[in-house]
Each structure stands twice: as structure tokens, then as C-alpha cells.
Amino acid sequence: MLKQFAKRFANGLLNPIGYELRSLASHHDPFVDQRRLVPGARTVFDLGANAGQTAQKYVELFPNATIHSFEPFTDSYTNLVRRHARQPRVHPHNVAIGDADGHANLFLNNYHETNSLFPVAPESRRLVGTELTGTKGATQIPMVTLDSFCSGEAIAHIDVLKMDIQGAELLALKGAAGLLRGSAISVIYTEVLFAELYRGQAFMTDLWSHLRQYDYSLYGIYNLCHGVSADSLTELAWGDALFVSADVRAKIVTGTDRS
Secondary structure (H helix, E strand, O other), X not given: OHHHHHHHHXXXXXXXXXXXXXXXXXXXXXXXXXXXXXXXXXXXXXXXXXXXXXXXXXXXXXXXXXXXXXXXXXHHHHHHHHXXXXXXXXXXXXXXXXXXXXXXXXXXXXXXXXXXXXXXXXXXXXXXXXHHHOEEEEEEEEEEOHHHHHHHHOXXXXXXXXXXXXXXXXXXXXXXXXXXXXXXXEEXXXXXXXXXXXXXXOOHHHHHHHHHOOOOEEEEEEEEEOOOOOOOXXXXXXXXXXXXXXXXXXXXXXXXXXO
């Protein structure tokens, strides 16, 4: 959700002088790429679903897929349920995905789309200003691992795993060790952080290093952002990355992923 915040903030600065911020990916459109890599996707996991915006994209992108949308923040979950009440292929879950089954603290921020399992880092104020760094406390939420959820739901394979969970992506991957070990997740589309926005977060290098242990490869980088502060130059802060399993990479190498 950081990318949406950044775009709205930046366009607020640029529109009065006749400019608009548009996304320029270093590869292709990430959703087009996902459709090309797994054209017959049947199971999509949407972690950090918010009000179901990305779930709607997946409904349109993969007409035969079931989308499991996970959103632990109650207000956002309510909007998610309302938005997809008449869409039987979207299954909302009011739970966080992490590295253990049980409960966790969800840290609440003024800008609810940046709620996280980790508290905001002081450094983030320089990159995104006080709209992100203003906090409202914490609440306890249920948490499950991907391995245990899939075992309980008899889900053997995830075609697309999307994660936008504000620095907690490595926790989710640690809780999916069984799935990753068996190459049971075809592609992973995730927000990645290059600067410290949350205390205890995972960085892009952490995710890449972890996934390499399971023979996953980096396919593309998208939506790079250098922060949204208008006061000073800032370093690369966040973006999105697409990782693929060894099986999917083999198709890329042979050219069989092309439609």
C-alpha cells in the first residue's frame, strides 16, 4: 500500500504545475507478467488485502482462480467483505499470515494501509513524513502460517502469492517452509523494502536470500520509489518484486511461458 500513498502524495505536489506521476517499471507490468507466467492460475493468495483492490484485479486476471484474501485489520476486512460479497471466487480471511500459529500485535497507524506487525521506525519519518509515522497504538490479532492454513484447507499448490504486509513478508515466507521446499508456490509478487520503515522489518536482500535457499529466482522489479518527502533527496525506499519457482523458471528458459 506504500506505493498508493506515494503516488497520491506526489501527484498532490505535481498536479498544480501540470505534471502527473506515472509508474515506470524496470520490467513489464507486474500483473501482465503474472498472467504470462501462470496463465491457468487456479489458486491466488492475497496477503494484505486491504479493501480488496488487488483481489479485484486477480478476479479479472485469472477467470478460473479462487482468491484467498487475508486482512487482519477489522475495518479494512469489513470493506473487503462488503466489496466482494457477490463474488464467490473471493474468500476473505480476518487473520494475519506469519511465522507461527497463535496471536500477534498489529501496530496501528493514522494511515491504516501502513498497519504492520512491526512498529514504525523513526527513520521512516524522513522518507514519508508524518502521515505514515503517526501511530495509534496496537491491537492483538490472530495469526497463522501459510503451511498450516493450506494444510487445514487441503490446498496443495498456490499459483500466485501476493504480499503487501508492510515489512512482515519474511515472517510469511518462514511460515511457508513446507510449501517453498516442495516448490508449491509458483510465483511470489511482493512489496520489498530498501530503507528502514519498520523496526524489525525484512529488507529486499533478506527476502531474496531466503528464497534462494528454495531455488526461487528474481524475475522482475517494479514500482521503485525513492520516498515521498518534499524536503530533501532520499534514497531508494521501496518497490515490488516478482520471484518464480524453479519449475516456472524452467519454462522461461525454454520459452514455454510465452503466449
